[in-house]
Structure formats: structure tokens, C-alpha cells
Amino acid sequence: MLYTVDYTVAPYRRPNLNKAVRALIRDISAKMPEFAHVRASRILVIAGEARRASRGTVKPLCFRGGRSTDRTGRRKPIIRIKGKRMLYCITLRPLFFRSSTARGRIETVMHELFHLSRRFDGTLHAGRRHSVLGKDFARRFQPLVRRYLKQCPKEVLDAFSFSGEVRVLQWLERPGPAYVPGTPRVRKVYTEEQLYYGISRLVTRKQPHAAKALKPRRKERAEKARLH
Numbered sequence: 001m002l003y004t005v006d007y008t009v010a011p012y013r014r015p016n017l018n019k020a021v022r023a024l025i026r027d028i029s030a031k032m033p034e035f036a037h038v039r040a041s042r043i044l045v046i047a048g049e050a051r052r053a054s055r056g057t058v059k060p061l062c063f064r065g066g067r068s069t070d071r072t073g074r075r076k077p078i079i080r081i082k083g084k085r086m087l088y089c090i091t092l093r094p095l096f097f098r099s100s101t102a103r104g105r106i107e108t109v110m111h112e113l114f115h116l117s118r119r120f121d122g123t124l125h126a127g128r129r130h131s132v133l134g135k136d137f138a139r140r141f142q143p144l145v146r147r148y149l150k151q152c153p154k155e156v157l158d159a160f161s162f163s164g165e166v167r168v169l170q171w172l173e174r175p176g177p178a179y180v181p182g183t184p185r186v187r188k189v190y191t192e193e194q195l196y197y198g199i200s201r202l203v204t205r206k207q208p209h210a211a212k213a214l215k216p217r218r219k220e221r222a223e224k225a226r227l228h
Contacts, residue, residue, distance in 0.1 A: 020159035048091035058112040062122025087122035102161040
């Protein structure tokens with residue numbers, strides 16, 4: 001079922017952005033063969049702090065081969081939500097909320113999904129790194145965005161066109177990096193208890209073509225004025 005924003009709700013009924021992102025990921029996975037391996041139920045989405053000009057980042061939650069432990073014995077903290085282990089964590093940065101269009105937000109989510117391994121085992125795709133593809137990254141990725149946006153349901157697009165306050169998950173206690181077993185005072189498992197719903201404000205910019213569309217009309221009015 002797709003998630004629809006109710007624009008008539010009172011301030012205390014702020015839209016849940018996590019539900020909107022889950023609905024988007026499910027729709028992308030269902031309609032785009034290139035993302036058919038993606039499962040929204042195993043991806044945690046949170047709002048995080050700024051990181052340069054980034055609108056979003058993705059963190060793999062497993063080592064190579066989907067393992068929790070690497071060759072040196074280090075372990076990654078486990079994140080378990082509603083009993084399911086999360087394989088990836090997508091962090092949406094302030095520019096996603098405050099300086100994006102609806103289509104730009106959808107592109108940000110797709111961008112992070114594009115980095116996931118085709119095995120969907122908690123690791124990233126080695127061949128889809130920016131450092132590997134360079135300028136070819138956009139050439140391979142942008143056609144996917146254009147193809148999905150042509151078939152994106154209106155209710156999904158509307159959810160990311162919303163301007164105003166939304167609820168979105170944030171860390172109450174953020175997981176640290178990989179740790180060595182036996183290290184004191186290290187949390188090994190993170191659950192809903194380490195998360196909370198914070199309030200963020202979506203400030204949605206208009207699509208660039210909307211502004212351009214006004215220019216001919218202004219010119220047209222000026223020409224009419226000269227004629228009269």
C-alpha cells in the first residue's frame with residue numbers, strides 16, 4: 001500500500017517521513033528490475049547531521065560476504081528493528097530536508113539504493129562507487145531516475161512535495177564503528193530503544209522548469225502592453 005500525505009492534518013499529526021520513504025523504496029523495487037533485490041524492511045532510514053554538500057549517505061551494516069565479523073576479529077554492532085536485522089542505514093542530511101525538490105529527494109533515495117550490493121547482503125556494490133565509475137556514474141544512474149519518475153505514482157511524489165514539519169527517526173544513541181569483542185562498555189545490539197521520532201521541517205523548492213515556464217508569459221504580457 002502506498003503512503004499518502006494528508007495535508008489537512010493538525011500540527012500534532014505530522015506526516016511520518018519514514019513511511020513515505022519505505023513506500024518509495026517498495027515502489028522502486030517493484031517497478032525497476034535494477035532494484036528488484038532491494039527490500040525496504042531491511043533498510044533503516046534516519047535523519048542525521050550535515051556532511052558537506054551531501055543530501056544522503058548509506059552505511060553498510062555487514063562485512064564482506066554479509067558477515068558480522070571480519071578477518072581480524074572485529075565485529076559490527078547489530079541493528080535490529082521489530083525483530084529484523086537491518087542490513088543498511090540510509091542517513092538523510094539537512095540539505096535533503098531544507099533544499100530539495102520532490103524529484104530531487106526521490107533521486108537522493110535512489111542514489112543510495114544504487115550503491116547497494118546486488119546480493120543485498122549488507123555490503124556495497126564494489127563497481128558502483130564514485131571512485132570507480134567517475135564521470136560514468138551519472139551516465140549510468142541518471143537514466144534510471146528519469147525512467148522511474150515517468151512512472152512514479154502521484155501519491156508517492158506528493159509525499160515528497162510536502163512543505164512543513166514531519167516526523168522522522170533519529171538516533172538517541174548512535175552505533176559506533178566496528179569493535180573488538182571484549183571491549184568494555186560497547187553496545188553490541190541496537191533496537192528501537194536507541195531511536196526516537198524527531199521533528200524536521202521539509203522546505204520544498206519548486207522545480208526549475210516551473211520558473212522558466214513563467215518567463216514566456218511575462219514576455220507575452222510585455223508585448224501586449226506595447227501593442228496597446
